[in-house]
Amino acid sequence: MIFTNLIEANLKTNTIGKYIEYYTQLVSTNKEAWEIINEGTESGTLIITDNQISGKGRNSNEWKSKSGKSLTFSLIYKPETIPIEKIGIFSILTGISVLDGLKELNINGSLKWPNDIILNNKKVGGILCEAKIQKTNIEWVVIGIGINVNESKDDFDSGLVKKATSLFMELGQNIQRERVIASVLNNMELLLKRFENDPINFDISNDWNKYCTHNNKKVSFQKNNVIHSGIFKNITNDGSCIIEVNGKNMHYSGDSIYDLQILI
Numbered sequence: 001m002i003f004t005n006l007i008e009a010n011l012k013t014n015t016i017g018k019y020i021e022y023y024t025q026l027v028s029t030n031k032e033a034w035e036i037i038n039e040g041t042e043s044g045t046l047i048i049t050d051n052q053i054s055g056k057g058r059n060s061n062e063w064k065s066k067s068g069k070s071l072t073f074s075l076i077y078k079p080e081t082i083p084i085e086k087i088g089i090f091s092i093l094t095g096i097s098v099l100d101g102l103k104e105l106n107i108n109g110s111l112k113w114p115n116d117i118i119l120n121n122k123k124v125g126g127i128l129c130e131a132k133i134q135k136t137n138i139e140w141v142v143i144g145i146g147i148n149v150n151e152s153k154d155d156f157d158s159g160l161v162k163k164a165t166s167l168f169m170e171l172g173q174n175i176q177r178e179r180v181i182a183s184v185l186n187n188m189e190l191l192l193k194r195f196e197n198d199p200i201n202f203d204i205s206n207d208w209n210k211y212c213t214h215n216n217k218k219v220s221f222q223k224n225n226v227i228h229s230g231i232f233k234n235i236t237n238d239g240s241c242i243i244e245v246n247g248k249n250m251h252y253s254g255d256s257i258y259d260l261q262i263l264i
Contacts, residue, residue: 001024001068002048002177003178004020004022004178006179007020007181007182008020010183011182012186013185013186015189016044016046016185016188017075017185018042018045019042019046020046021036021048022048023047023048023049023050024051025067026049028052028053028144029047029048029049029052029073029074029144030074030128032049033074036076037076037140041076042076044075046073046074046075046076046185047075048074048181049073050067050068051067051068052065052072064157064160066148069151069168070146070147070151071145071146071149071177071180072145072146073144073145074142074145075142075143075185077141077143078141079137079138079141080196081199082138084133084136084138086138086199086238087129087131087138087141087239088239088254089204089239090143090239092114092208092235093188093192093204094127094129094143095115095116095127096208096210097188097191098117098125098127098147098184099210100184102167102183104187105175105179105180107167107170107171109124109211110211111211112212112260113214113235114239114260115128115254119165119167122163122164123163123164123165124147124148124164124167124170125146125147126145127145129141129144130142130144143188145184147180148166149177150166150167150168150175150177151169152168152169153169191207203237204239205234208234208235214262215233216232216233217263218231218262218263219231219232219243219260219261219263220260220261221257221258222257222259223252223257228245228257229263230243230246230250231243232260232262233249239253240252240254241254241257241260
């Protein structure tokens with residue numbers, strides 16, 4: 001069970017996590033978030049469950065979590081006059097917030113564009129951001145986060161155990177999940193405030209470069225079911241990646257390419 005009072009005790013935010021909706025079981029925290037938005041809610045509301053039955057990741061992939069051991073939660077965010085071109089920045093902001101939060105708990109990880117949280121070269125978490133658009137601006141954003149916290153090796157399917165890990169597996173000790181989520185949310189509010197102050201000119205590259213380990217490395221990726229390769233250079237201010245392909249810097253959004261793999 002997750003104790004919301006322990007989350008609240010560790011929160012240092014003004015709006016994020018002000019309202020917490022906790023469920024022992026949900027089909028999907030993102031799905032529940034959209035239902036709550038349609039019923040009427042406030043920006044900063046947190047949806048969290050101890051048992052997510054059918055979580056999803058990027059490109060409709062399934063996100064598997066272990067009841068009582070994983071963290072699966074979604075944050076409802078209503079931005080102020082943010083153009084739709086900036087939608088890709090939310091996955092980047094969230095990834096940085098997760099790693100900033102884990103770092104405060106003496107856990108050091110890295111990011112793989114656009115939404116993978118990596119620990120010792122294995123995936124420990126993922127992000128799924130969804131948005132509702134009103135004309136040319138973003139009206140609502142649902143930020144879904146899944147983190148493997150206290151899973152053991154036996155909790156992963158045989159196909160996942162070679163590429164997935166948990167905080168427990170890497171550190172050798174159980175981690176209080178409430179502290180993890182509070183630390184992540186504290187850092188997320190700080191980053192979102194910076195973004196809101198000047199969304200058009202907001203530069204995330206320095207924050208990204210703290211955690212990205214594949215800048216200037218050879219990568220492969222798929223676009224229109226064709227595999228391409230190039231050199232991953234950096235990200236743009238809208239969260240797109242810059243990959244040098246055949247000597248030209250190409251910009252790709254998170255929904256235009258998939259299956260990014262680091263080759264070197």
